[in-house]
Amino acid sequence: MDISKLIQSQRVFFNSDVTKDINFRADALNKLYDAIVVNEENILEALKKDLNKSSFEGYMSEIGMVRDELRYFIKHLRKWSQPKRVLSPLAQFPSKSYIIAEPYGVVLIMAPWNYPFQLCIEPLIGAIGAGNCAIIKPSAYAPATSEVIAQILEKIYPSDYIAVVQGGRKENSELLEHKFDYIFFTGSTAVGKTVMEAASKHLTPISLELGGKSPAIVDKSADIPLFAKRIAFGKYLNAGQTCVAPDYVLIHESIKDAFVEALRIAIKDFFGDNPMLNDNLPRIINEKHFYRLIELMKNEKIATGGRNDKSRLLIEPTVLTDITYSSRIMQEEIFGPILPILTYTDINDVISHLKTREKPLALYIFSTNKYVQKKITESLSYGGGCINDTIVHLATSKMGFGGVGYSGMGSYHGKFSFDTFTHYKGILNKANWLDLPMRYHPYSERNYKMIKMFLK
Secondary structure, three states: OOHHHHHHHHHHHHHOOHHHOHHHHHHHHHHHHHHHHHOHHHHHHHHHHHHOOOHHHHHHHHHHHHHHHHHHHHHHHHHHHOOEEEOOOHHHOOEEEEEEEEEOOEEEEEOOOOOOOHHHHHHHHHHHHHOOEEEEEOOOOOHHHHHHHHHHHHHHOOOOOEEEOOOOHHHHHHHHHOOOOEEEEEOOHHHHHHHHHHHHOOOOOEEEEOOOOOEEEEOOOOOHHHHHHHHHHHHHHHHHOOOOOOOEEEEEHHHHHHHHHHHHHHHHHHHOOOHHHOOOOOOOOOHHHHHHHHHHHOOOEEEEOOOEEOOOOEEOOEEEEOOOOOOHHHOOOOOOOEEEEEEEOOHHHHHHHHOOOOOOOEEEEEOOOHHHHHHHHHHOOOOEEEEOOOOHHHOOOOOOEOOOHHHEEOOEOOHHHHHHOEEEEEEEEEOOOOOOHHHOOOOOHHHHHHHHHHOO
16 A cells, blocks of 8 residues: 555545535444444454454443444534634624634544554544544554454545555554644554654644553552452453553552452452353463563462463463562553552552652542542542542543543543544634724834723
8 A cells, every 4th residue: 555645645635625514524424333333243253353352342342432432423513513602802802703623634543452443443433523534553463353444444435535554563654754634643652652753753733542550549448349349340351451451459458358359259250260261351462462461470479360371362360469669560551461469558658659650541549438539639640530440431422531641642532532633723803894003003102001901
């Protein structure tokens, strides 16, 4: 595929102004919704091939979320797209002021492998809804899903409107050499830095959806069995390969042993006596990540789990204890089914320490104490999170999802996706029947006093 010609053809199509028509955009979103419904089984089969996701998990965390986002977008698109009247300042009387939502143009969406369908299509919904043309770059690590996405989009859209570029690092590098009007990237912080550097050469605006070490803080007021189950759900979904998975647990030392036992029970309830025999246990994406995770567990105290199968790239849901901030596993994002447990005695010490670390994409508070909930949410900066649950804060079109600082920039979902792919252009329409002379040369003391009356 000639990427340069593809980008040029999309620029020609965008400059025809076809995509700015609200009916065209709504029709494009409806086509996408219908195509996903028709291809549901193909998508689920691809997710099974790439990550061994069960149909339940594939639908819940990928297809279902995308369909819900599409319905929300289609319902609100016309309202979001309308020009918005705003008041003009008195100094500009007589005039009318309004804001026009206009698309950026040709955008690039680079998707990761861990949720290869959802994290590719959700930002595409925003790009289409806002009126852009888009080039999609799915992850080469999830080839089956990448191929299904290409087949679906090629069938419903011409390539000069929406196109899919498959491949690996070579294609990524080539795409980033070109000028786009917006880049939306989801992936690791390391690659995110490369994408941002490439975007800076063309002064291209960018969204980075990254990750980091997202903590779960559990205080002594916790409902131990319930909270252990909710943390286990968030951690072991997709074998821990989730950017907002609880990376580690900070728990009050008085309830640590009871909590670890509750985690054992939750893991057994979820995956059976021997999770390695569970056909629905998601696998690690490739050998590189498998061996990285095995190395992170090396020489650590395993409270439960720890078994692995290299031939199937499976790692059992695992809990580690006697971990400290200096432990090796605490030096990088885990991104796997391994949960370190750290203890504390004073919540103020936890807050003080977390302020010294990079801002995480998510933070989870498990407490029935309103004071503790308020203190943590107001004291710490992070992308988003939950009180007494994990992960589900991103499963809504009514709140923006995104990182802060080291965990990313920009947000999306629902109206936030529309805003991300939209430039809001301010227009002031000045009447001609009155023209105040005080702004023109020659300036006078009288005009100076008058301008100060208007601009205080």
